[in-house]
Every structure is written in structure tokens, then in C-alpha cells.
Amino acid sequence: MKRRNTQRILLVDDELDILDGCRSCLKNSGFGDILTESDSRLVLPLLEREEVDVIVLDLHMPNLSGVDLLPQIVNRYPQIKVIVSTASNEVETVVSCMKGGAFDYMVKPIDVKRLLTSVRKALELKSLSSELSTLKQYMFTDRLDHPEAFSSIVSSNKAMRAVFQYIEVVAGTRQPVTITGETGTGKELAARAIHDLSGRSGPFVPLNVAGLDDNMFSDTLFGHVKGAFTGADVARDGLITRASGGTLFLDEIGDLGEMSQIKLLRLLQEQEYYPVGSDFVKKSDARIVMATNRDLQELIKQGKFRNDLYYRLCAHRVHLPPLRDRLDDVPLLLDHFLEKAAAQLDKKKPTPPPELAVMLTLYRFPGNVREMEALVSEAVLRHKGGVLSMETFRSAMGSEVQSVPEAPAPRTESLEQALGAVFGRFPTIAEVEEQMIAEAMRKAKGNQGMAANMLGVARQTLNKRLKSQSA
Numbered sequence: 001m002k003r004r005n006t007q008r009i010l011l012v013d014d015e016l017d018i019l020d021g022c023r024s025c026l027k028n029s030g031f032g033d034i035l036t037e038s039d040s041r042l043v044l045p046l047l048e049r050e051e052v053d054v055i056v057l058d059l060h061m062p063n064l065s066g067v068d069l070l071p072q073i074v075n076r077y078p079q080i081k082v083i084v085s086t087a088s089n090e091v092e093t094v095v096s097c098m099k100g101g102a103f104d105y106m107v108k109p110i111d112v113k114r115l116l117t118s119v120r121k122a123l124e125l126k127s128l129s130s131e132l133s134t135l136k137q138y139m140f141t142d143r144l145d146h147p148e149a150f151s152s153i154v155s156s157n158k159a160m161r162a163v164f165q166y167i168e169v170v171a172g173t174r175q176p177v178t179i180t181g182e183t184g185t186g187k188e189l190a191a192r193a194i195h196d197l198s199g200r201s202g203p204f205v206p207l208n209v210a211g212l213d214d215n216m217f218s219d220t221l222f223g224h225v226k227g228a229f230t231g232a233d234v235a236r237d238g239l240i241t242r243a244s245g246g247t248l249f250l251d252e253i254g255d256l257g258e259m260s261q262i263k264l265l266r267l268l269q270e271q272e273y274y275p276v277g278s279d280f281v282k283k284s285d286a287r288i289v290m291a292t293n294r295d296l297q298e299l300i301k302q303g304k305f306r307n308d309l310y311y312r313l314c315a316h317r318v319h320l321p322p323l324r325d326r327l328d329d330v331p332l333l334l335d336h337f338l339e340k341a342a343a344q345l346d347k348k349k350p351t352p353p354p355e356l357a358v359m360l361t362l363y364r365f366p367g368n369v370r371e372m373e374a375l376v377s378e379a380v381l382r383h384k385g386g387v388l389s390m391e392t393f394r395s396a397m398g399s400e401v402q403s404v405p406e407a408p409a410p411r412t413e414s415l416e417q418a419l420g421a422v423f424g425r426f427p428t429i430a431e432v433e434e435q436m437i438a439e440a441m442r443k444a445k446g447n448q449g450m451a452a453n454m455l456g457v458a459r460q461t462l463n464k465r466l467k468s469q470s471a
């Protein structure tokens, strides 16, 4: 059986006008993949051929009733969520269906809102349980099914690999995804990977909402009708229309104002929006991915972010660790950016000095990968030939690199105690020097150039001391 990227609904009813009505309602609300079957005897053969996530099953049908079909579906396909539809006076039948494994029930004539809510809930639950079982498999195998989707994200870090695995699991669902992480950690790259893996044929449409007031936000995202405001001479579609069948990426959502947050919540919950100046609600089938580098819980405490919106965003959350927490990526990224900058500047890829990678691991990188890319590209721009100069890196991070290993200065009265704790008594200058050299070499992972930098002595001086110590 073929695996699909979208979730599929099967409607089973012997009354064709009910099938058509329900299908139109669901289609208009953004559910794209719907099968219908009016002959209940063909349902089990259909389920052998096709993968289905939710079934809306009429209980009264000729030949094979829904009451008889339900246990067969539940036994053979326990992963499928079945919603039964029934006439109003059948409380006992409903109770026995629910006990027999039905997910929900609806009373005929079918209420559109009830149908949409129940199908939406069933699909959410179905996707959560599939995610859980896929995640369990990933936990034991450490595999990626589509490594090519992450080719633009250079990393060999374990935590990042877990992020990639999680993205593979959630990319195919309809639910929104929220990506958090400091600036420059690669959130937009992750959003693009989610889109590429989603199997959606529409485009990836990014929008940075920082600095947009509510009017700008609504107009850019939802568009406007003719005459909505002075200057609106013609109707204009918003980005949400452009993202139809694809992915809308909203960056910096922590900066959204109160009114815009309410509109975003409606879009996430109901897939509905109003173009500016219109009283007619529109539906969207765009998948929504959002990102922020701000601490949303802190914003909630300050009354700047809605609690209900936050909980809606939490369903699928991807967190990208800062570069300083994945230092094993530094040499890979250095090599990648040297190659990229050299190609962009039409230069030969420079050879970095061996101590550069170590020096980079001692820096905090507040701007994360973006900052590292900028530094490398600046260094390659200035590069004249031979070994890459460390100058660009030193001037950008020099003082901070040296401050990294510094411990807070002990208060004078405790200095003696601290020295006593390390040496067992008051040490000689030579003993302190030997200890400091050993500590600097440890922090610089054995790199003499870097250790000399920390100790504030020339490399040759350090080298001489090390030799005399070992002599």
C-alpha cells in the first residue's frame, strides 16, 4: 500500500446526496483528500487497497449495515478513527458502537460544524498516534528517511539529528509547526526542510512579521477588497492565497501585536480569515510554520503574548540549539563556509590555520551560524593567498575569546583558601605557572597557539616552558 503525505477521509453512506454534501463541506474547509463509497460491501476491499485515516460511517445501509461493518474495520484497521452517523433515536446503538471502538458519533441530519470539529479532532489524534509510533521507531534506529531534505543544514551534531528526525515525523501532518531558537540558528532552513518533506505541491511563502502593525499584517497576509481603505482601488490577494497548497512561513511571531495574534489564532484553529474590508470569511489550506527567537513564556508573563495562541503553537515544536551548544559542528561549518565564500568570490578555497577551529569553539557566537558565516566570508574577502589570516576573527572575537576561560576573580581573603584547595599549601610562582599552563592547554584542547593567546605570552615562550617542564 502506498504511503501518503496528506491525511485521507473516507465517507460511507448509501444516500448519494449526503455523500456529496459532506464531501463539499470538507473540501471547502481545506480537507483535500476525500474518498466516498455508497456500497458498504466495497468498504473492506477498498481499505485493502487504500490507506485511510478517518471514516465517517452511516450505521443504516442495505446489504451490510454500518453496525456490522464497524467491528470488522476496528479489528483489521485499529489505527483508523471511525465516526458513526446515526438517526436521532438510537442511543443504545450509539453506546454500543462507542464501546465497540468508534471514535465519535453524529446525529442525522448532519450538522456541518459538528462534522468539521469531529473530523478535525479525529485527524489530529490519528496524526499524533502515527507520530508517536514513528518516533518510537526512530529512537531505536537513528535513521533518516530523507537526508537530502536537510542537505542545506550542515551538521553532524546528535541533538540536530534528533531535530531532523522529528521534522521527518511531523512534516507530513496538517498541524502547524513552531520553530524556536536564537537568531541565526537556521530556523528558516528548518522551515524549508519541513515544506520540502511535506509533499505539498504549492510554494513556500515566507513573511517576516516583525515591525508590521495590525493593518500591515492583515493586508499583507489576508489581502483586501476594493475600497477597503483609501488607495485600495483594486482588490488584492494576500500571501495566504499565494501559499495555497503550500506552506506559509511566518517569522518573528513573538513580535505580533494583540489584534494580529487573534487573527493568527483564528487562522490556526479554523483555517479561516477575512480579507481587509470584507465580511465574508475565506478558507485557507496553507500549512503554517512559524518561528521566533523570543521566549514566548516570558512574553506571556509580561502580558504581550496570548496564552491560547501559545498552546496552539505548542502542538509541534522544533527547537534549534545555539551554535555554542553544538561545537562539534564548528569545523564542518568552517569548511562549508570557506568553500561557499571562495566560490562566491571566485577565489581558491583558503587553508585555515589549525588553531582557527579551536579558537572558534571558544567563542560564544551570539549571532550563531549567521555570524560565523559572515566572519568567514569577511576573512575570505580579505584573503590574499597562502594560509588564511586569523586577523578578522581575532578582531571580531578576540576579547571575548580571552574572557571565556576566565573564572570570576576570587576575593582577596579567599585567594589563599583557593590556592590551598588546589595546591594543598601556599604555592611557589613556578608551581602556579605550571598549573596555569596545564589548564590553558586543556582548554585549548592541546593547541599551543590558542593556549599562548589565553596566557598572554608568545607561542614560542609557551613552547619553551612546555619543553623545560618535560625535560
Ligand SMILES: Nc1ncnc2c1ncn2[C@@H]1O[C@H](COP(=O)(O)OP(=O)(O)OP(=O)(O)O)[C@@H](O)[C@H]1O
Pocket (backbone or CB within 6 Å): 152, 153, 154, 155, 181, 182, 183, 184, 185, 186, 187, 188, 189, 190, 251, 291, 292, 293, 369, 370, 373
Ligand atoms: N546548519 C547550517 N548550515 C549551513 N548554513 C546555515 C546553518 N544554519 C544557519 N545557516 C545559515 O545562517 C544564516 C541564518 O540562517 P536562518 O535565516 O535560517 O536563521 P534564523 O534562525 O531563521 O535567524 P533569525 O532568527 O535571525 O531569523 C543563513 O544564511 C543560513 O543559510
